[in-house]
Amino acid sequence: MKEKFSVTEKTEITRLPKRGHYDKEAVYSILDEALFGTLAYVREGQPFQIPTGFARLGNKLYIHGSVGSFYMRELRDKKHPVCISASLMDGLVLARSAFHHSVNYRSVVLFSEPHLVTEEKELYQALEAFTEKLCPGRWADVRKPTQNEWKETMVLSFEITEASAKIRTGPPKDDEEDYELNVWAGILPLKIERQTPVADTDLKPGVALPGYLNFHH
Amino acid sequence: MKEKFSVTEKTEITRLPKRGHYDKEAVYSILDEALFGTLAYVREGQPFQIPTGFARLGNKLYIHGSVGSFYMRELRDKKHPVCISASLMDGLVLARSAFHHSVNYRSVVLFSEPHLVTEEKELYQALEAFTEKLCPGRWADVRKPTQNEWKETMVLSFEITEASAKIRTGPPKDDEEDYELNVWAGILPLKIERQTPVADTDLKPGVALPGYLNFHH
Secondary structure (H helix, E strand, O other): OOOEOOOOOOOOOOOOHHHEEOEHHHHHHHHHHOOEEEEEEEEOOEEEEEEEEOEEEOOEEEEEEEOOOHHHHHHHHHOOOEEEEEEEEEEEEEOOEHHHOEEEEEEEEEEEOEEEOOOHHHHHHHHHHHHHHHOOOOOOOOEOOOHHHHHHEEEEEEEOOEEEEEEEOOOOOOOHHHHHOOOOOEEEEEEEEEOOOEEOOOOOOOOOOOHHHOOOO | OOOEOOOOOOOOOOOOHHHEEOEHHHHHHHHHHOOEEEEEEEEOOEEEEEEEEOEEEOOEEEEEEEOOOHHHHHHHHHOOOEEEEEEEEEEEEEOOEHHHOEEEEEEEEEEEOEEEOOOHHHHHHHHHHHHHHHOOOOOOOOEOOOHHHHHHEEEEEEEOOEEEEEEEOOOOOOOHHHHHOOOOOEEEEEEEEEOOOEEOOOOOOOOOOOHHHOOOO
């Protein structure tokens, strides 16, 4: 039996409901694969959005920023309710008719509120998770944060209380009579590719590309 | 002299202001390259986000959806103020210290409000723009919308009234003393790749892959 998030008025997928998924496994896997997302909150009745990296540990999502950042301080101090989304675009769905063109995607929308992380162990785990998510193997290799750097970094956590995923997969669905048209149809897959690393021009002579970045050999 | 958006309280980049750009050329080029974005609005004090495709024509941004879509109707009827964002992630910035890790990105955040598009020519141009943005060359090839399909489609326009771009480029910036560390540093470029098209299993025999999709030869 899959563990699920409760379906609420905010998270229920009403348009094309068969694309809706509420099990934690689906939500977590999308959040873990998406390197970036957007955080929305409301200031004086006006919606704002922050594009941001994030990491998930257990049922919490973490973001980090400078203690000097206006929105980080605002979220910390006012505990605005937030909506966070992340999307993976898997392919363009090219139908025979313009109308039935679509996109294969996996997206998550979740609702929560910010909490300032103050516990040292949780802070450390969150920062390690940010680095390892972007570049697995990196954390063990680099200089760790100093006391001053810790003080300059703010980490906020968001308990994933309400969440749903929306997923489209598979081929185009055309109208019956359109299958006879002489129009090519299918999927154009999209993929975020990690390309060949480019060394800093100030790289210390003799320092080799580490194995965890050498995925093009 | 570049044409610029006015800097407002909502769009001013206060954190790392040198990353802020307000000229229309920068904003437009990011909106045109990003295939997808997110739209945020406020319902009863709560922020909501919709991941969505979009297209730009002149100083207007367009989204489309079904006339049966709850949020499309809500935007049409209540004319909620919206915040729309789109981000291009160009690379991971791998510094020698965990603290100075960053991301090379180009993002736009803009503020506007929805207007229902009713004029036939504008509707047609917007739908063509959606299709051509995802897949240049496609519109001329496919079956065009019927009267009924037009009636099922809602297009909303958003005048780009307040907008700013935020851009980071270039190598990592480490602390002076860290350049002596034996740690590899540089950029890991990220790119959304269009992979080899996959034909629909129900493709009519004899229909060849069109030239505009044959970019892997």
